[in-house]
Amino acid sequence: MRHDVARKRRPAxxxxxxxxxxxxxxxxxxxxxxxxxxxxxxxxxxxxxPVVDRHYDTWIRFLGNPIVKLYLLVLVAAPFFHFxxxxxxxxxxxxxxxxxxxxxxxxxxxxxxxxxxVTFWVLLTTAPLSxx
Amino acid sequence: xxxxTSDVVKExxxxxxxxxxxxxxxxxxxxxxxxxxxxxxxYFLYIVREFTAxxxxxxxxxxxxxxxxxxxxxxxxxxxxxAAFVVFSVIVLGFALYHSYTFLSLAGVIINIKLLDKxxxxxxxxxxxxxxxxxxxxxxxxxxxxxxx
Numbered sequence: 483m484r485h486d487v488a489r490k491r492r493p494a495x496x497x498x499x500x501x502x503x504x505x506x507x508x509x510x511x512x513x514x515x516x517x518x519x520x521x522x523x524x525x526x527x528x529x530x531x532p533v534v535d536r537h538y539d540t541w542i543r544f545l546g547n548p549i550v551k552l553y554l555l556v557l558v559a560a561p562f563f564h565f566x567x568x569x570x571x572x573x574x575x576x577x578x579x580x581x582x583x584x585x586x587x588x589x590x591x592x593x594x595x596x597x598x599x600v601t602f603w604v605l606l607t608t609a610p611l612s613x614x
Numbered sequence: 615x616x617x618x619t620s621d622v623v624k625e626x627x628x629x630x631x632x633x634x635x636x637x638x639x640x641x642x643x644x645x646x647x648x649x650x651x652x653x654x655x656x657y658f659l660y661i662v663r664e665f666t667a668x669x670x671x672x673x674x675x676x677x678x679x680x681x682x683x684x685x686x687x688x689x690x691x692x693x694x695x696x697a698a699f700v701v702f703s704v705i706v707l708g709f710a711l712y713h714s715y716t717f718l719s720l721a722g723v724i725i726n727i728k729l730l731d732k733x734x735x736x737x738x739x740x741x742x743x744x745x746x747x748x749x750x751x752x753x754x755x756x757x758x759x760x761x762x763x
Contacts, residue, residue, distance in 0.1 A: 512714040515670055517751040518677065519710050521758045523703025527694050532762035535680060538691040542684050544761050554681065558674050565667035572664040577648060601678055608685045 500567060500591060507564030514557050545609035555605055559598040566590040666713040673706045718743040 526533030535541045544550055570590045573581035580586055651661040683691060721743045722736030 508717050511670060512717040513747045513750045516710040516714055517754045519673055519703050519707045521755050524700055527700050531759050534758050534761040536693045537763060538688040540761060540763055545681060545684055558678050561674060565671045568664050568667040577646060604678060604682045608681055
């Protein structure tokens with residue numbers, strides 16, 4: 483019993499890291515995503531306003547900007563650490579205790595890491611860097 | 615956010631008498647009925663809040679795909695036009711707004727700042743979060759529209 487108590491008092495550093503990423507991803511998703519969905523997903527396709535991704539030339543020039551690349555990396559990758567945490571616990575709440583296990587953690591948080599890598603690669607290879 | 619209860623809980627000593635000496639301790643596994651979250655409005659809204667992650671994730675994956683498609687060159691690129699995509703975005707926008715509302719409202723509970731030894735009221739903190747959301751939205755919309763032709 484004494485051994486159990488000592489083990490429980492150890493700070494949960496990994497949990498702290500995932501919790502921090504969960505909070506940061508959540509705030510980024512809350513502040514940035516709705517306007518992208520509204521402008522790029524609704525107003526643009528309905529031709530209500532001109533949007534940068536409606537034409538190849540404006541979109542590729544936009545994607546070449548290093549500040550835009552950095553912004554898009556944060557916009558796309560960071561929320562996935564939030565989503566991973568939420569969806570894992572959603573499964574637990576809906577009666578899937580296996581979502582608590584280490585393999586499940588590897589799948590969900592590993593998935594967020596993979597998406598970060600893919601986003602990095604897509605942003606580096608899609609449009610050549612331009613400072614104009 | 616999520617419960618911190620263990621899914622394996624030992625029974626209290628009094629009730630352990632039924633277990634014979636030497637056998638493994640009996641475990642209590644709390645079981646929730648599958649539809650527990652449909653019983654109360656608060657449970658339902660909690661599950662909806664957690665579920666917002668899925669449509670938002672799908673929309674961001676679409677955005678990543680949209681970025682990647684720009685590498686196909688001017689002839690292969692065509693902007694999203696379909697009614698199905700607009701309907702999908704309208705549904706996602708509903709979930710996105712609910713995520714923003716619930717997450718930014720939480721800041722009033724989490725953030726605790728003192729100014730001149732007086733705690734800043736949580737209403738002010740929540741208002742500042744919503745103001746930041748508004749300003750960021752206006753700036754991003756201006757950039758997405760301003761760089762178009």
